[in-house]
Amino acid sequence: MTSLSAQWLDRDRRRLILEQSAIPDTIYGILTAACALFIPALVIAIAVAIFAAAWPAFAKLGLSIVTSSDWDVAAGHFGAAPAVFGTLVSSAIALVIATPLAIGVAIFLSEFSPAWLRQPVGFLVDLLAAIPSVVYGLWGIFVLIPLLREHVMPFFRDTLHLGSTPFFSGAAYGPSMLAAGVILAIMALPYISAVSREVLMAVPRSQREAALALGATRWEMIRDAVVPYARSGIIGGIMLGLGRALGETMAVTMVIGNRPEISASLLAPGYTMASLIANEFSEATNDLHLSALMAVGAALFVITLIVNGIARWLVWSVSRARAK
């Protein structure tokens, strides 16, 4: 009997010792540190591998890979400037369309929506992110492109008389920079809206109540108290959407027309860096061709880094401006 109680006592003491000791913390610390270091190590490993594979092309062709517009595999010319241009322009179109829409959705859901509508609408918007990109591409070919060709493009060109401006000139065949931008906008939208919605909902009640107490209307409250508070988070969401747009491959390849030419017209076909790699990699046998495709990949990597850097800087400067 005494031995049993002693045992109990012993067990309690042991548990106490374990709970007070630093061992679980240490193990946990090591595990999380391993996770945290693994990801940067992976990024660095990928970057090293890409740049190593791209090196022969950079050594031979230099920066002309991203500055020249002549991509002619048979002749051994590798100038991917049209693809760089296409990547940047299609992503820019996507953000111009997606940002106001996504923020509108987010503001409605966090500020105006009745509770019963909030869940289903939010769910459906989030669902856009779960659709595979090849499905977007198919939808683009069979629904979006005919719609653009028969209604939207003639509207811009003829009804609004924008056909004389360089941005809407030329024949409208359907597959175009505009089609790519619209597809990318739909794909980027759920990312921007989901992040913005969460950030807006996290704005403290007191912030809203203070604005209302000062006599602000609902609109003024949102404009002056809620959105500025959430601004850096919203920018983060936009950058996440931009990252999605820059790297998207399949859907864009299916609707952009894959034409390596720089054209100011949104109705003209274009090309993106990711599409170029996806299109040509599997059949590339020539060493320089392979290396040039890797170089395009490396350039895309750098562009993504720069864009992320700009995003960081924006978030930082916005939060600093608010702190002042």
Place this chain on the structure above:
Amino acid sequence: MRALKVTALMLLAVACAKENASNSNTASSTATTSGSVDLTGAGATFPYPIYSKWFSDYAAQKGVKINYQSIGSGGGIRQLSEETVDFGASDSPMSDDEMSKAKGGPVLHIPTVLGADVVTYNVPGVTAPLKLTPEVIAGIFSGNIKKWNDTRIASLNSGVTLPSSDILVVHRSDGSGTTYIFTDYLSTAVPSWKASIGKGKEVKWPVGIGAKGNEGVAGQVKQTPGAIGYVELAYAKQNNLPIAAVRNQAGQFVVASVAGVTAAAAGVAKSLPENTDYRLSIVNAPGADSYPISSFTWLLVYKQQKDAAKGQKLVDFLNWALTEGEQSASSLDYAPLPTDMAAKVKARVATVSLSGAK
């Protein structure tokens, strides 16, 4: 306390090692299951439907399993060169440079079946097959002929009402054997094409839009009034696309068919030297029935097989493919080799050395 910490770390390390070990266990067990596959190959996507039929028929008849990955001709050549597969497959012959880089020594090109490209179009109001000459096809795809009612097209198609609309050229955006055959044909038949654009799995197209895969090109052409593009014969037949009749070397307008493609191979086979390595182009072949935009597709095997048992299985399969396999080709819209040519190719298969000696 310190000792405890160390023990905990060691436990963690052991756990990690165990994790790794179990991972590598699963990896090696999948390797053993794939070890029951007798031969592995990789390469061209274009002949994949007929190859996969062959491999499954062959496994059913002879019990020899062949694993084939249709990763594209380029990947097939790379993997063969690195000796990671037992055979490769390609829609375009390897260049001398690629041959010299192959690590396993000399590579034999074994033609298996033939494929063809057809010109498909979407011209409202046109029902009968359009007639086209190589010069007109080159003119359209290089952007010199811009309207459907251009006299160069109209003069070939008297009695057909052609619209005055713009022509939209649709070409492949991905590197492909289909593009190689098409540009090889135009380079052979039209000197100005050779000088300005040339041939390759991807070329610099002066006009038009690029679409991915046969289905991409066909989809774009179907949807866009005034569009023209090129796709594989098998794909076009299975999807009932409108197909142009193309004028061959003998001056006849021929609509692509399995028989016309085999006729083209027979036309070229007549003038073959005895010691050919079968890296042949048969575009613009002679013969009244020959369809001019056609090509072989090849299996690539090393002349010196390092593993005698595997080598024997490979040779047996090739002989089977060149006799029994050929008979099922046309059921999937691939053209079989002409019979006398298949016999000559078998003689070439017989030169594969199983000893491994160089």
